[in-house]
Amino acid sequence: MGSGTRISVKVHRRVNLIVAEDAVLAQELLSRRRLADQVLGRLTDRMLLIRPGRIAAVVEELQAMGHAPRVVGTSHNETFDHSL
Amino acid sequence: MTKPDSDFSSVLADALARYAPTLRKRVVENLLRDRSKLTPKQCLDRVASAFENVPLIDRRIRQLAPEALALLTLLHVGRRWRWPLPHVLELACIAGSNNSLDLILSLCEGGLLFVETKNDQQGIERFENWVPKALRSDTDFVLLPPRVGERAVGISPSLGRVAESEPEGNLQVFPEADGLELPLRLAVLWQKTRFDPPRIKMYGGLFKKDHQRFEEDPLLNGPGPADLTDFPSGWKWYLVWGMATGLIKYDADDSVLQVARLPEVLLHDLATVLEKLWSCGYEVESLVNDSYLNPAPLELLWPMSAGIGLLTALAQIEAEKWCSLDDLSAWLVCRHPRWKPKQTESDDEAASSIPSSLSDWLRAFLLGFAFPMRLIEAAQDAGQMWFVRLTALGRGVLGLGPLPSLPQYPQTLLVQPNLEIIAYRQGLRPELIGQLSRFCEWKSLGAACTLQLTPESVYRGLETGLTHDEILRVLQQHAVRELPAAVVQALKTWADKRERVTVYAAATLLEFASADDLQAALARGLPAVVLTDRLALVEREDDLDYRHFRLMATRDYGLPPDQCVSVSDDGVTLSVDMARADLLLETELQRFAEPVPATSSLISETRRRDEHNRRVYRLTPDSLRKAREEGLTAQMIDDWFRRRTGGETPAAVKLLLNGHAESPLRVCPLLVLQTPNPQVADGLMQWPESRRLIQERLGPKSLAVEQADLPALLDLLRSVGITTEADTGG
Known part of the structure; x- marks a missing residue:
């Protein structure tokens, strides 16, 4: 690809994610029932896709588990809910 | 003044722009004593530069009546340059004016006070006309140029002497x-x-x-x-x-x-x-x-x-x-x-x-x-x-004298191994109070205040943007002695813990068509974290240089999911429009459907040619059984079909999904009685004598009859004059 060619890309905005330090920790998070309920899927071995609008609940649950999650950015629209 | 003067300059420019031309001209002439013709832009520039000209301002102020000088001083002591008119009227009264409004308006005419209005589209023709609105409005203000206040204080206005009674005995x-x-x-309240x-x-x-x-x-x-x-x-x-x-x-x-x-x-x-x-x-x-x-x-x-x-x-x-x-x-x-x-x-x-x-x-x-x-x-x-x-x-x-230099005691914190901090008040200053409030919890206030370091307080401090090193530096700079090793270790442990899990509340993900495209973007300086061979995460979308990219599609996850799936006639083959699909869709589909390889015969030639834009999934008994075992209910799948396809769950999927819960199917031989027209079939279904011998109606002219009931039905039909003939094939 030439340096002047524009690269085709699809942009996903306002995605809610958990990124764990390693795969074992991600698995540990998934084994927590109340957290797993908020997870839509596992994007990679250490990356979990969260249901939109559930950031506050996820952070609260992580803290209840004894973690101190770094929260990056704020969600401007937390009202919509994916039910699956 | 608390607000910087640069803020005032822009507010003043806006305020003057809302003066009618004749009023603006008069005010500028009164301030500058200059009758030359000026454009509006020149007016603004000349007024702004006038407030940098101290001798000019001093000359104007010295010409003022004592109560006008006193009013400017009082406004200056209030340490703000934007004032609601009712408050200025009160201060004018304190300044000794018998007609507060006239005093204020004369200062406005002289260009030593200005008025700010937000709503007057016509522009202010006369200050007197602005007053009634300003008394009711919360968007109209009197503006004091900071320089005017400073110079007024320097001229020592008189507010009337206060009597000076002598105290009884020693004080x-x-x-x-x-x-x-x-x-x-306030720090405690903020926490x-x-x-x-x-x-x-x-x-x-x-x-x-x-x-x-x-x-x-x-x-x-x-x-x-x-x-x-x-x-x-x-x-x-x-x-x-x-x-x-x-x-x-x-x-x-x-x-x-x-x-x-x-x-x-x-x-x-x-x-x-x-x-x-x-x-x-x-x-x-x-x-x-x-x-x-x-x-x-x-x-x-x-x-x-x-x-x-x-x-x-x-x-x-x-x-x-x-x-x-x-x-x-x-x-x-x-x-x-x-x-x-x-x-x-x-x-x-x-x-x-x-x-x-x-x-x-x-x-x-x-x-x-x-x-x-x-x-x-x-x-x-x-x-x-x-x-x-x-x-x-x-x-x-209050702006009435120079600020004294205050003694400084930078080492004022006693950090104890039990993570308690004693802050000696004589060394505290607001900046340190503010910094400590970010990562310590206030426990008591007094001559010596106490604070506590906890995992939660440190975590909250990190959430305000502090780093571990900055927290450590604040404590080291202000501690009366070296920090206990236990405290240093605890801070490190807690800060490290925060790095273990990151929650992105609104991340931007870039999905590339191929791994090569992603690598090419990184080579051009894309500020992103690579997640997979085709996905990268950008923390701040503002940092993206879109000149390098051609946007194929954009999905906003704060909005409801798009209908980007179509269902084939077979009811179990789903075709995904990848341009409109989101990341959630694939994870959703994987829970109850299986991806179909592009080479599969299930994919039509047209769709195969459109491979980049479409992906095909198929629901199978196995995939749906797995979904049921993972807790997916028929209702959840039905909701999914409505959201993603815009239609109901196909009958074939319902069959695969609910078939196990239905009553057992019955297999039995039945004879079909065909009538020449629907009216005869209606009559047989309605007449009680014949109805009891018919199992069910199969169609407008077809009725099901059990072998055992056939003789009785034939007799009954003969009794009413209806003849029958048997199908030789049967």
Whole structure:
């Protein structure tokens, strides 16, 4: 690809994610029932896709588990809910 | 002034732009004494440069009447340049004017005050026409150019001398306060509100739980070391200050009080913080009068204009001399519109009958507010009479003198191995209070304050943007001795823990068509974290240089999911439009469907050619059984079909999904009785004699009959004259 060619890309905005330090920790998070309920899927071995609008609940649950999650950015629209 | 002058320049330019041309021309001529023709742009430039010309401003000010000079001084002492007109009218009255409005308008005509309006589309033709609106509006203001206030103070205007009674016997002088009481309480309030934002009831006031929590909090309600009077402070008082300074905001959407991300108002030196707090006095006054916080007992402290007048009057007294509260009451009663007597009464008569409301207000304001703010010193004589005078810091904060250099004690924290911190108050300053509030929890306030480091407090500090190194540096800089190893280790452990899990509340993901494209983007400096061979995460979308990219599609996850799946006629093959699909879709589909390889015969030639844009999935008995085992219900799948395809769940999927729950199917031989037309079939179904011999109606002209019932049915038909013939094939 030439340096002047524009690269085709699809942009996903306002995605809610958990990124764990390693795969074992991600698995540990998934084994927590109340957290797993908020997870839509596992994007990679250490990356979990969260249901939109559930950031506050996820952070609260992580803290209840004894973690101190770094929260990056704020969600401007937390009202919509994916039910699956 | 608290606000930088650069802010004022732009506000002044906007304000002048709303003057009608004739008015603007007149004001500029009066200020500059220059009758040359100027364009609007030249007017603005000349006025802005006039306020840099000190001799010019001095000349104009020296030509003013004493009460005009006094008004400019009072406005300057208020430490703000934007004033609501009613407050300026009060100050003009204190300045000694018999016609406050004329005084203000003459200063506006002379270009030493300006008016700001937001709503007047026509432009201001005459200041007199603007006044009625300004008295009602909360978007119209009088503007004091900072330079004018500074120069007016330098010319020493007279507000009328305050009598100087001698004290009885020796004065007992109370130690000067440190000015930290309000900053400390605001820091505590910021923490408590941040940890658990209180909710506001529909008709005002805090919810009972939050009200009780604040009411019982010793840090927000306990007496301060510098209390000289039973001033009605407490949490409501500090809450009002928190809101006035922008530390706390009312979120009307959620009916909750939210804190600013940082305790910004505290992160400065003492003089700047005190000046900022003092300048917010009018906001406090309006909040105290506002009903939704229900801070009724606090109205004792105001009006603020009286406070400004009082401290300005004190500044006229020699620095070393004391002034009694009685003398100040006598001075104020003749000047402030709230207490000023009727015109028939002479000043001497008025001074001899001080209303109790004024005495109460004076005592509360001076001893309960100005003294702990370190604006004044206080003393009592042998007859228990109170005397006050301005502190050097007070003169500096009010803009009436130079700021004194205050002693600094940078090493003021004793950090103990049990993670408790003792902060010796004489070394504290607002900036340190603000920094500590971000990562320590206040436990007690007093001559020595205590704070506690906890995992939660450190975590919250990191959430405000502090790093582990910055926390460590604050403690090391201010600790009286080396930090205990246990504290250093605990901070490291807690900070590391935070790095283990990151939650992205609104990340931007870039999905590339191929791994090569992603690598090419990285080579061009894409500031992203690689997640997979085709996906990358960008923390700040503003950092993206879109000139390198061609957007194929954009998905916003804050919006409802797109309908990007179509269902084939077979009901179990799903085709995904990848341009409209989101990341959630694949994870959703993987829970109940299987991807179909592009080479599969299930994919049509047309779709195969469109491979980049479409992906095919198929629902199978196995995939649906797995979905059921993972807890997916028929209702959830039905919702998914409605959201993603816009239609109902196909019958084939329902069959695969619910087939196991249906009653067993029955297999049996049946004969079909065909009628020549539907009317005969209707008759057989309706006539009770024949109906009992028919199993069910299969169609308009077809009826099912059991082999055993056939002879009886044939007999019955013959009895009514209907003949039958048997199908030879049967």
